[in-house]
Amino acid sequence: MGARGTNERSGRDDWLLDSLARQAAAMAQLVKGARASAAGDHTETARHWLAAERQANRFLRGFRRRPARRCAQEVEAHVAHLEAVRTQAQAVLTGLDRAAVSDAARTAGVRVAVMGKGGAGKSTISATLARLLARQGHRVLAADLDTNPGLAYSLGFPPAAGMLPAEAVEPHPGAPYGWRLRSDIVPAEAVERWAMPAPDEVRFLSVGKIEGPEKQAPKRSVAAMRELLLGFGDPGWDVVGDLEAGPTTPFEGYHDFADRVLVVVGPAWVSAMTARRLLPLVGDAPTTIVTNRFRDEPDHPGLPGVVRVPFDPEVLEAERQGLAPLDACPTSPAIGAVSRLADLLSGQAVAA
Ligand SMILES: Nc1ncnc2c1ncn2[C@@H]1O[C@H](COP(=O)(O)OP(=O)(O)OP(=O)(O)O)[C@@H](O)[C@H]1O
Ligand SMILES: [Mg+2]
Incomplete structure (x- = not known):
């Protein structure tokens, strides 16, 4: 051993x-x-x-x-x-x-992990996608895997913890950070019991935020959340996971629960550089490049946007007002593009 x-x-x-x-x-x-x-x-x-x-x-x-x-x-x-x-x-x-x-295959569930550079638009796209899939009649779990969480805001509900409670986890000396999902709980049960209701009947879970040097909340929940997502094989659900920016989470395999990885790329050169660093870490999961916040810039070489979400001042304004873009500007061009992404992922449209 x-x-x-x-x-x-x-x-x-x-x-x-x-x-x-x-x-x-x-x-x-x-x-x-x-x-x-x-x-x-x-x-x-x-x-x-x-x-x-x-x-x-x-x-x-x-x-x-x-x-x-x-x-x-x-x-x-x-x-x-x-x-x-x-x-x-x-x-x-x-x-x-x-x-x-x-x-x-069309009803087997959409499971995506959303990656990209900080500020690329991961949470905006994850939240809007989750709600649009729910509006198509899917049962959707939206998971915030970022210890600087933003997904709840983008979903449009009051700042909420949405963390697994103490009764959902148990200490284990060999688990990352010493905590894991309680051994007598199966993932589907954990989702039913503890995922919070969010707009459009999306259910929401979060690893919680780092609040002090001990970072207790994410330490207790991160391994449990990963176990939960990875083992949650119920075919009746979609899962949208919003990953922390940068290469550490893909390196650690936080996206293993997903059947597809969305890499969000902004127009800046550094955003493309980050995407190029992330892609080799994804492994064998299929990837889709989503370009976001582009105006009339061309795609980055080698990173063609399968779906292009344009720069949209209404989305920015929604965020400034603390509103979900889907509530504040439902007919805006960016929402239209995420809607095409939802159709593509759920098999209701084919790639252009
Ligand atoms: N298409 C868009 N047009 C204009 N603004 C956008 C667009 N998409 C996202 N934004 C804005 O960009 C900012 C960053 O977006 P978001 O929080 O979704 O990024 P993120 O990748 O989740 O960031 P972080 O890495 O910090 O979690 C927000 O102010 C958001 O409103
Ligand atoms: Mg975010």
Whole structure:
């Protein structure tokens, strides 16, 4: 085990093995649901197997990023199991009616992590996107993973903590910062119980802000939030995660819960430089470049905006007034562009 003797397990090893067991239990649930649906209609079966395939991919992402430095045998067996589930899911999906699989993919949920340089517009776009997806009838969880949080403001509700309460977490010596999601709580239950209601029936969770040198709030919640998001495989939900600016969070894999990463790029050269630094850290998750705050500048070389959100003075004014852009200027060009992004992600439009 790890760098210690073969019989000596560190707290970190325990935490890792626990995490593997939780992941295996979550996968077993999804596979059970998928097998039970086998007699049903093709769309329902496809929905279940797509959920299993996507969840296996989310779990695999972290292991692919870096080779295991501890519990290598257990990790290897776990990875092999995840890959086997994924292969099985793909085989079943290939044998199903294609139209049914497309239908299922459209309703399987949109899970995105939003990255970019500080001030690029991550929170504005995340919040507006979350609310627009909710208006399309999706159940949406908006997660603020930034310890300098801004997502609640952009969503348009009073400054709210939205943090997991003390009863949702438990200490564990091997967990990052010493806290993790309580072991008897599954992610879907945590969302039902503790995600706060936000406008348009979006549900909201936050890691909390750093308030002092001890940064207690995020220390207690950050590992739990990551576990929660990563293990939240319920196919009936969309998840929009607003990541802290810069490369640390992607490096640590905060985006592993997402099936797609949105990289928000502003017109400034440094914004493009940050995007170019982030992209290699994303790993194998598909990426979409969203340009924001451009006037008539061309795209940065190599960073074509799949969706272009224009500079919009009404959005800036909304923020100055402490209002959500979607409430203050719902028909503005920037909101129109985020609406196209929502359509694109939810399969209601195809890329231009
Ligand atoms: N399309 C736009 N047009 C004009 N102003 C915009 C636009 N998008 C965002 N803004 C403004 O830019 C500022 C930064 O936006 P936002 O807070 O969303 O960025 P962020 O990437 O989340 O920043 P941080 O890294 O600090 O969390 C805000 O004042 C916001 O109102
Ligand atoms: Mg922000």
